[in-house]
Amino acid sequence: EVQLVESGGDLxxxxxxxxxxxxxxxxxxxxxxxxxxxxxxxxGLEWIGRIRSKANNYATAYAASVNGRFTISRDDxxxxxxxxxxxxxxxxxxxxxxxxxGSSFGHFASWGQGILVTVSS
Amino acid sequence: xxQMTQSPSSLSASVxxxxxxxxxxxxxxxxxxxxxQQKPGKAPKLLIYAASSLxxxxxxxxxxxxxxxxxxxxxxxxxxxxxxxxxxQQGSTIIRTFGQGTKLEIK
Numbered sequence: 443e444v445q446l447v448e449s450g451g452d453l454x455x456x457x458x459x460x461x462x463x464x465x466x467x468x469x470x471x472x473x474x475x476x477x478x479x480x481x482x483x484x485x486g487l488e489w490i491g492r493i494r495s496k497a498n499n500y501a502t503a504y505a506a507s508v509n510g511r512f513t514i515s516r517d518d519x520x521x522x523x524x525x526x527x528x529x530x531x532x533x534x535x536x537x538x539x540x541x542x543x544g545s546s547f548g549h550f551a552s553w554g555q556g557i558l559v560t561v562s563s
Numbered sequence: 564x565x566q567m568t569q570s571p572s573s574l575s576a577s578v579x580x581x582x583x584x585x586x587x588x589x590x591x592x593x594x595x596x597x598x599x600q601q602k603p604g605k606a607p608k609l610l611i612y613a614a615s616s617l618x619x620x621x622x623x624x625x626x627x628x629x630x631x632x633x634x635x636x637x638x639x640x641x642x643x644x645x646x647x648x649x650x651x652q653q654g655s656t657i658i659r660t661f662g663q664g665t666k667l668e669i670k
Contacts, residue, residue, distance in 0.1 A: 548654015
């Protein structure tokens, strides 16, 4: 069974940093791209970035809203992906999901349960 | 970035009804269009990928169609568990984008 489990969510102040983890099991993690998607309370889904596999040079891409502040990384030996969030803003408050990328059509085949990040003074 | 526009933003229907949601892309995306269902407090669930391919385990009352810029998701006979919010998402570009969602409510 495919499982993705996020952790590391917290209440932080504006300007602070936070690192989320996404622990995966049930599929070949090393061969998969991992995406991060967030959802503010009562709002829609926002894709924020992804990291590809080693075969694709661990290439990363980010949405403009987080580019330069957020960094995605992975440790294939631990089947875990990470989202490092720096210079957090109140508008970064959301539930953060990690998701496994699909093979060909850019879809998100499996999702974690989500983790809440709150940025507030 | 490609903008995805869903209509309507909300829809009221009854169990047994046939409903159709629409998603439009701001530029052509071929068949790189995916649909998700999200229930309150839960993660999104993939329903349809590649515009019309049914994800494994998804009931056959769900179907998708379209290509280029215009796409539809149809539920043939609504069941109580189908009342949720539905999102389209384009996978054509590196920067992925979602529609704003259509909330399906019980009439």
